[in-house]
Amino acid sequence: MSGINYSEKIPNNVNLGEDRTLQRALEQWQPNFVNWWDDAGPEDSRDMEVYLRTAVSVDPQGWAEFGHVKMRDYRWGIFLNPGSADREIHFGDHKGEKAWTDVPGEHRANLRRIIVTQGDTEPASVEQQRHLGLTAPSMYDLRNLFQVNVEEGRHLWAMVYLLHKHFGRDGREEAEALLERRSGDQDNPRILGAFNEATPDWLSFFMFTYFTDRDGKFQLCALAESAFDPLARTTKFMLTEEAHHMFVGESGVSRIIQRTAAAMNELKTDDAAKLRAAGVIDLPTIQRYINFHFSVTIDLFGADESSNAATFYSSGLKGRYEEGKRDDDHVLKGQTYKVLEAKEGKLVEKEVPMLNALNEVLRDDFIKDSVAGVNRWNRVLEKAGLPHRLSVPHKAFHRNIGALSGIKVSPDGRVVSEAEWKAKVDEWLPSADDRAFVASLMGRVVEPGKFANWIAPPVIGINRQPVDFEYVRFA
Numbered sequence: 441m442s443g444i445n446y447s448e449k450i451p452n453n454v455n456l457g458e459d460r461t462l463q464r465a466l467e468q469w470q471p472n473f474v475n476w477w478d479d480a481g482p483e484d485s486r487d488m489e490v491y492l493r494t495a496v497s498v499d500p501q502g503w504a505e506f507g508h509v510k511m512r513d514y515r516w517g518i519f520l521n522p523g524s525a526d527r528e529i530h531f532g533d534h535k536g537e538k539a540w541t542d543v544p545g546e547h548r549a550n551l552r553r554i555i556v557t558q559g560d561t562e563p564a565s566v567e568q569q570r571h572l573g574l575t576a577p578s579m580y581d582l583r584n585l586f587q588v589n590v591e592e593g594r595h596l597w598a599m600v601y602l603l604h605k606h607f608g609r610d611g612r613e614e615a616e617a618l619l620e621r622r623s624g625d626q627d628n629p630r631i632l633g634a635f636n637e638a639t640p641d642w643l644s645f646f647m648f649t650y651f652t653d654r655d656g657k658f659q660l661c662a663l664a665e666s667a668f669d670p671l672a673r674t675t676k677f678m679l680t681e682e683a684h685h686m687f688v689g690e691s692g693v694s695r696i697i698q699r700t701a702a703a704m705n706e707l708k709t710d711d712a713a714k715l716r717a718a719g720v721i722d723l724p725t726i727q728r729y730i731n732f733h734f735s736v737t738i739d740l741f742g743a744d745e746s747s748n749a750a751t752f753y754s755s756g757l758k759g760r761y762e763e764g765k766r767d768d769d770h771v772l773k774g775q776t777y778k779v780l781e782a783k784e785g786k787l788v789e790k791e792v793p794m795l796n797a798l799n800e801v802l803r804d805d806f807i808k809d810s811v812a813g814v815n816r817w818n819r820v821l822e823k824a825g826l827p828h829r830l831s832v833p834h835k836a837f838h839r840n841i842g843a844l845s846g847i848k849v850s851p852d853g854r855v856v857s858e859a860e861w862k863a864k865v866d867e868w869l870p871s872a873d874d875r876a877f878v879a880s881l882m883g884r885v886v887e888p889g890k891f892a893n894w895i896a897p898p899v900i901g902i903n904r905q906p907v908d909f910e911y912v913r914f915a
């Protein structure tokens with residue numbers, strides 16, 4: 441494994457200096473990236489010095505360094521996990537063959553599409569979160585937001601490196617386009633739906649980092665199995681950073697629930713109006729935010745039946761979550777999987793070829809993983825002695841992609857009429873009133889150690905620093 445070269449303009453562990461053409465191309469892209477950051481990155485953050493971790497190695501024993509840096513001077517770089525020369529493809533039609541160090545011509549278009557789609561989500565989430573710094577509930581949370589933002593920027597670098605190195609002129613054009621699309625833009629939006637939704641408040645932000653960054657985890661895990669070795673090695677390192685993003689989401693929601701539960705006990709009530717008057721977020725509102733972010737996120741896995749998914753798997757481009765730990769034949773021909781469809785007003789299971797259902801397989805793995813965290817949130821309620829529980833909605837609820845997109849389904853999985861949907865939608869998804877209430881709580885609390893009223897402080901700080909550490913220095 442080669443060390444990280446920080447003396448170069450672009451920190452890297454890929455011997456970038458030995459490939460002058462590639463180095464020059466990336467050095468030309470670099471100022472465009474910084475322009476994008478200035479234009480679409482965290483608002484009014486230019487002079488702040490933020491206590492960030494910067495990747496300095498891919499060694500699991502210590503890959504990051506912490507220190508106060510201005511975000512636009514963050515050392516975004518290119519880091520691949522170490523490869524092994526004899527790695528074999530372990531699924532699909534090429535199983536047993538040597539993994540590819542370059543892109544085979546016949547898979548070029550599909551691989552480019554996979555990398556561009558993944559790459560597009562990274563700057564999109566930074567754009568979605570760009571105003572949140574103005575309403576941070578604490579200096580600690582502000583720092584965490586910015587850490588997530590710079591790392592999504594680095595994930596963009598990771599995909600852009602692959603495009604530049606392996607896809608020639610098309611790759612360079614795609615890398616430029618990644619800086620041109622904008623989340624929510626009418627004319628030039630980001631590629632995937634959930635990445636064009638607004639992230640208007642911190643409850644949305646924590647839900648997004650819990651659910652949608654977890655989609656990122658599952659996509660990256662599937663790509664970490666890829667026969668295209670540079671993609672596998674890049675995504676493996678991205679996963680080490682992704683874990684923190686999901687921690688931010690899970691602990692953020694958990695601290696909100698903790699504060700709400702304390703107010704419920706103090707006031708001896710679960711009346712939403714009384715709790716709102718006390719300045720905390722009532723559990724039904726939290727549940728509706730869960731319903732929204734969960735449903736929008738599971739759409740990201742794509743149609744339940746997809747011939748593209750079959751092609752990506754069989755040709756070795758994208759594996760399953762934890763492919764190596766599964767004890768089937770890793771080819772999956774002749775195997776089946778159950779997907780849902782609506783028949784005569786009811787949801788029924790239908791058996792389809794597993795290869796075509798691999799989006800659904802990944803979605804189901806994601807659902808299992810997200811439920812685990814919701815159970816941990818419920819433990820906060822349990823500890824507070826409250827009988828209330830949160831849950832994820834049925835997977836057919838509020839879907840916009842696949843066979844379930846044409847029907848209306850309640851959070852508990854009943855197919856409902858258009859009329860019932862309209863009558864109940866404000867109980868099931870955040871209403872304009874919910875959003876206005878949550879927005880009304882969003883002040884700006886940034887004195888060290890102080891927290892907004894609607895969220896509990898964390899138990900410990902970042903990198904073993906105290907909770908009241910000066911995580912952000914304002915100019």
Ligand SMILES: [Fe+2]
Binds near residue numbers: 562591592656
């Ligand atoms: Fe990311």
Ligand SMILES: [Fe+2]
Binds near residue numbers: 592
């Ligand atoms: Fe992330």
